[in-house]
Amino acid sequence: MSVDGTRIELANPLQRESARFEVPVKASTFLRWRKLLFSSKTGTAGFAMIALVVLTAALAPYLAPHDPGVMDARNTLAPPFWLEGGSMEHPLGTDNLGRDMLSRIIYGSRISLLVSVAAVMIAGAIGIFLGIVCGYYGGRWFDSLIMRVVDAKMAIPGILLMLVIIGVFGTSVTTLILVIGLTEWTAYTRLIRGEVLSLKQRDYIRAARAIGTRDRTIMLKHILPNIVSLCIVVSTLTVGGNIVLEASLSFLGLGVQPPIVSWGYMLNEGRDHIATSWWISTFPGVAITVTVLGIIFLGDWLRDAFDPRVQSRRS
DSSP states (O other), X not given: OEETTEEOOOSSHHHHHHTTOOOOOOOOHHHHHHHHHHTOHHHHHHXXXXXXXXXXXXXXXXXXXXXXXXXXXXXXXXXXTTSTTOOTTSTTOBOTTOOBXXXXXXHHHHHHHHHHHHHHHHHHHHHHHHHXXXXXXXXXXXXXXXXXXXXXXXXXXXXXXXXXXXXXXXXXXXXXXXXXXXXHHHHHHXXXXXXXXXXXXXXXXXXXXXXXXXXXXXXXXXXXHHHHHHHHHXXXXXXXXXXXXXXXXXXXXXXXXXXXXXXXXXXXXXXXXXXXXXHHHHHHHHHHHHHHHHHHHHHHHHHHHXXXXXXXXXX
């Protein structure tokens, strides 16, 4: 044992023996998750890709070299800088209207993230609430009614239902968010209901009910905390699907409309020039691919991180 750099011998043998044992210090939650993240190549890659996209969207006004809506008739269909005729003024070239591709891709990340994340929040709020209620009161008329609605919804192709709704209410960012969110809650409801049906058979839930704890308290304090990990994983993976869905609707002309920049609409604008000016469609497609792959990698890592069986095997 040492104090101020001076070693002090303990006279009592029991004290000398006890000094050999150190009390472990529990690492902070942040440090534990950081270590867990960087120990996985998939998780690290996914986190880096998503961080890049999020920072790009947040700093779009500072990163974009040009206004994404400004047209330059003298520089239409200009190639990227590494091809003949290209220049660093437009590093990724221009489209058929002379708009800078790099600036449009940077600003396009904003709308893709906005629509996908907002839709997940709507779908998650509805689906998690109904899933908990249906699972907790499983077998009652309310559960049967909601499950029949879920079955009917899943029998109809989601994209077809969205096309019908958008055709009735028109195209806008708000409509797109609501359409995607209100047609995806069924996936949450089915998954959460199955998990709650299993949880409510646990001894601590039965004990809480036996002592007269109110149902609302049990659902909020005992069930909800135990399904947070499942909700996080499902929501993360759903964001990636929503980005593809938003791009698909915009490609069909039923999503975000100009002058708002969307990766999907950029793909639509470049399809007539794919043979001669491939960069108009290629770069937005690469942006979508990188973003979705990053979300998938991060979602897979989260699934393993929340699974105690996987963590026990790794340790």
